[in-house]
Amino acid sequence: MLYREAGQFKASYKEDQQIFPIRQDRVGMAVILAIFFLAVPMFASEYWLQAILIPVLIFSLAAIGLNILTGYAGQLSLGSAAFMAVGAFGAYNFMLRIDGMPFIVALILGGLCSALVGVAFGLPSLRIKGFYLAVATLAAQFFIVWALVKFPWFSNHSSSGVISAQEVNILGFAFDTPVLKYLLTLAVVVVLALLAKNLVRSTTGRRWMAVRDMDVAAEVIGIRPMRAKLSAFAVSSFYCGVAGALYAYTYLGTVEPEGFNLDLSFKILFMIIIGGVGSILGSFLGAAFIVLLPIFLNVFMHSVFAGSLPAGLGSNLELIVFGGLIIFFLIVEPHGLARLWTLAKDKLRLWPFPH
C-alpha cells in the first residue's frame, strides 16, 4: 500500500539510473536526513551525542571503508584500524605543520595519506588472496602502530605518541560543542556515504565485484585486476583514514597509536559481518549494533546483578556475546542486518494485502 512502485514509470535513462529510483525511498531518505540534521541536535542529550551518535557515525564510515574492500572487492583486511591511525596522524600533522590549514582540507589530505599507505600494503594482494592476504594486512596493522610510536616526529615529540587534536575551525567558525561536532561528523559521513553508494554502482564498483566473484574470469573479460584491487585498497583506506581523523578530532580529542590496535580492526570487521557484507546500509546498521551492544550489555548486567557484579565478567560476557553473534549471523543470515531490511521491503510491497 505505502511502499508500492506501481505507477512510477521511468521514461528516461536518467530516471532509471537514479540512486534512489523509488519515490518512497527518496522521501524516506529525506525524512531520515531531516531527523538526523534537525531533530536530533535539538533533542539529544550531550551523552547521547558524544557517547553514541558520534562514534556510530565514525565507525559507520570506517565500516563503509572496509566494506568496499572486503564486501565489494573481496579482499579480506585485518588492518583497518591502522589505516584509521594513518588518517588521524596525517590530518594532525597537516594541521600542525601548515599554517592556516583548513580543517576539511586536512581531513582529505589525511585520508589521502592513508590511501597511499593502503596501496603500498595492498600490493601483495596482486599475488596472494584469501587468508594469506589477511595475514599480510596484519603486517600493516602491527607495523604502522609501531612506526607511529617509535618515530616521535609523527606525534610532534609527545610522550608515547599521544596526540591532542587541535581546535576544529572552519571559515572562522569554531566547532567546539558536542552538537556542532555531531553536525560536522554527520555532514562528512553523509557526503562520503552517498559517494560510496554511487561508486559501488559505477564501472569501478562493478569491476570490484567482478574481481571479488572470480578474479581469473574478471581478467579474461578485460578487467585489470591490478587496477581494480589497488583502487579498492586506495578508496577503502581513504574512507578509513577520514574516519580515523574524525575519530581524533570530533570524538576523542586525544588519541594514541595503541588505541588503533588489532581489537579495533576486528570490531570493524564484525560491524560489516553483522551489518551485511557488501552493503552500504549494512555498514551503518552494523556500526550502530556494535557500538550499542556493550552499552546495552552493561546496563543489562547492572540491572540484573545490581552491585554484586563479579569483577571482569562484563568484559568476558562482551567477548562471548560478540563471538557468539558473529557465528550466529554467519550461519543464519550471512548477509547480515541489511538483508533483513531487504526482506522487510519485499513484505511491505504487498502489505496489507499479501494475496
Added chain:
Amino acid sequence: MGFFFEVLIGGLLSGVLYALVALGFVLIYKASGVFNFAQGAMVFFAALTFVGFQALLPGWTGLEEGSVMVFWLAFILALASMIVLGILTEKVVLRPLVNQPQITLFMATIGLSFLVEGIAQAIWGANVRALDLGIADEPIGWILDSADMIVSSFDVFAAALAGILVAALALFFQYTKVGRALRAVADDHQAALSIGIPLQHIWAIVWGVAGFVALVAGLIWGARSGVQFALTFTALKALPVLILGGFTSVPGAIVGGLIIGASEKLAEVYIGPFVGGGIEGWFPYMLALFFLLVRPEGLFGEKHIDRV
C-alpha cells in the same frame, strides 16, 4: 660469535613454540580446509583449563598438591575438555557452514576465538597464573662452561618435546588406519567419502588432535611466560609461520617456526637498535609479506592453479 649463536639458538628454541601452535593450524587446514583462527584461543583455553584443574584437584580428591598424579589427572581432564570443545566446534559452528566460501569459515573462526577466550576467562578468571612443569629454566652448565653460551634447559626440553610430538604425529598419520583416513580426507573430500570414510568422524578426530597439540603448546608457553591473555597474541605469530611454511605442510610448520623464531630474535638484536627497537612485534609479518611476494604458496605449500 658466541653471542650470535646464543641469540640464534634462543630464537630457534622460541621458534619451536611458534611451530607447535602452527602445527594445530596445519592439522585442521589439511583435513577440513578451515583456517582456524581460534587455534590461539584454544591454546589459551587449554593452558587455563589445565592450571584450573591442577588447582582444584587436590581439594576434590585429597591428592597431594603438585604430585605427579595431580599433573596427569589435570592433563587428562584438560585434554578431555579440549576434545569436547573440538567436537562441539565441529558440530555447532562448522557443520552448518559446510560449502560456504573459505573466507566465511575464516570469519566464523574469528568469532569462535572471541567466544573461546570469553568462556575460558569467565570460567577460570582473568588472573595471570603460574604453571610449573617441574623443569628448571636455567642455563645448562656444560654448554656454559665449554662454549660460554647461555642455553636454557627448559628451551631444550620444549624443543625435544616438540620433536617427539611431531614424530608421533608423523607415525600416527603414516601407519594407523585413522591416519590413513585423515590423509585421504585431506587429499580429496569427495573421493574419501565415496570409498566410505566417515567425513564427520574424521573431522571430529582432527579437532581432537588439534586440541591435544594446543594443550601441549599451552603447557609449554604457559610454563614459560605464565598463563595469561597475552598468550592469544603470541599465538598470532603462528600466522607468519604458516605463510612461510605453507598451510598444508607439517614439516613446513616446523621449518617456518624455526625461521621466524631465529630471524625475529636476530633482527631485534642486530637491526633493532638502528630503528628504535621493539621490531620483534612486526618483523615476522613483514618477513612473511615479502616472502609471499616471491613465493605465494610458501616453502612447502602446494602450488595453486586457478581454473575458470
